[in-house]
Amino acid sequence: MILPRRTALALPPALALPPTAEAQTQAPAHRVVALYPSGHFLENLLVRPDGAVLFTSYFAGEVGIWSEAAGQAVFARIQGHPVSLAPAPGGVLLVLHGVAFTEGARLAGSGAVQFLSAEGRPGHRIPLPEAGFPNGMVRLAEGAYLIADSGRGRIWRLDLAGGTASPWLELPEMAPDAARPGLPGVNGLQIAAGALFFSNSARPGIWRLPLGAEGRPGGPAQQVATLPGVDDFVVLPDGGFLAATHGDVVLRVSPGGAVSPLLQTPDIAGCTAVALAPRPGGGQLLYISASGGLLERRGLPAHLVRVELPGGV
Template identity: 30%
Template sequence: MTRLTRPARLPRLAAAVAAASALTVLVAAPASAGDPTVTDPHVIAHFDFQKGQTPENIALEPDGSADLTLAFAHKVVRVDKDGHRHPVAELPTVANPHSPNLGAAIATGIARAHDGTLYVAYATGTAETGIWRIGPDGGAPEQFASLPTDTFPNGIALDEECDTLYAADSARGLVWRVSLESGAATVWASGPALAPTAALPFGANGLKVHEGAVWVSNTAQGTLLRIPIGRASSHAAGPVESWATELPGIDDFAFTGHHGNTILAALILSDEVVLVRPDGSHKTVLTHADGLRNPTSVAVHAKQVYVPSAAYFAPPNTTPDPNLLLARISKNKL
């Protein structure tokens, strides 16, 4: 494999996020008796940054194995709970990528259907931009949905009951709705709350479907948003609700259980995972000292928390350490 050259815009992006973070005070709210506890963090797998093995997003298998997108390698790998990895698929190489803001071809969000089909977002700046599908038995990925070349599809999530996939668009500040039957994509939600800023060109980023709503993080604005899904046949987007603020550099996130609105969110620049309570207050539960290296996403399975780190912004004269961290979350708090 060719040696990875990090796009020049990544350091500038890091500086922009750091500057934005300096303008925002992350309030460490006092612990609540009802908070889940996160313990025993340990890194179970390390990756090679120079080969583009930068873990960006995660979907979980029923046995607890993690399907990871490796952004700059545009691959999907499966890592079991012992840290052993297995190749799943590789997205096609793009001859002249020019994705918004970064310029490279980037594999971003991933979601798993109940039958084992994997959906992967691919930002290239070319006709390959969109959602790609990998069958339950593997095989070559196929492009399932096309998106405009000036989009940056990022976090994705499935609503299989409504035959729908939702995708956050970080460049245009949108949420796309994709039919699982036809692959047709339409703009589902937009507006200032989802938009990037002049200082930081990444708006809507992480995305989850949870209890009748689409939840979206906005990296540029440091916010976590909730968008109700309409009950009519059109499933139109309701008004965008601000759920939590003062989360500078928020990337993707996960709910701690199938019910309730307690969230674990990755803050990519400050090397933190924070617990966001239903009232919007938050506290840090994992840090750089635990092994985080620019965490990009979070997943929860049973009593386990998974956190991929891409190590995009390693300090000068240090060796980047992309990795996958595993921790325990208290059962009785879910």
């Protein structure tokens, strides 16, 4: 399903999940490390091995970068609308839209994958002419990546050497929901413990799909989390998840499926993605990209937020 022309993405309003008393006392410390005025839409992020954070600013056509030493800067300017990032030899890969999703059906066929060097210089671009709404991306194997298609409810396999994308898997669990027009289907992708995990924003949840030989699908998909809203997410070592919700809250999902707020604040309004990195001295750092509730017309600044997790998640 493709978004209607000039119809904003119908994401859920700010999620009202009042924290429990225990959650309030244990809310981790956070700070805004990069700030954009209202009207920007931070969509995805990637933590580099050197600790710098890359993040996409969709409507600005930019990939930003932040580090503790250098602060906030522009990493690359993009001909198009940058969506998701994945590491690649010598730099990063970027999924982009040639036409903004607010243009509805014109988005289909405009997507591409762009290589960016470690210094942000644009390199080879691979068109995705058959994709409807390219979204999340994850590395499957050397030279091979999976790309979520939120419009067609499909995952594409990108072959870097051949410069081609071919259908990898299409399941009912990946499809948009006709009863909720405007909401994307399969969205975030992660690989962990021999399985592919994917989120579906229209049917809010996370599914696990075992991987078989040579990175092929190895069994049926099983829903492992049901959420009030979900965009991108990370898989935790214990088998649980942290999920961005497009509301004011990042959710912690236990290995058994129990859902609780990890952080809830207007600083992460319209949160779109999460990423973890080692914390100097022990524990972890959580980075959160947020749109300021742009699609819900809340008029808040767009933020990159850093969360200190001294004891881990």
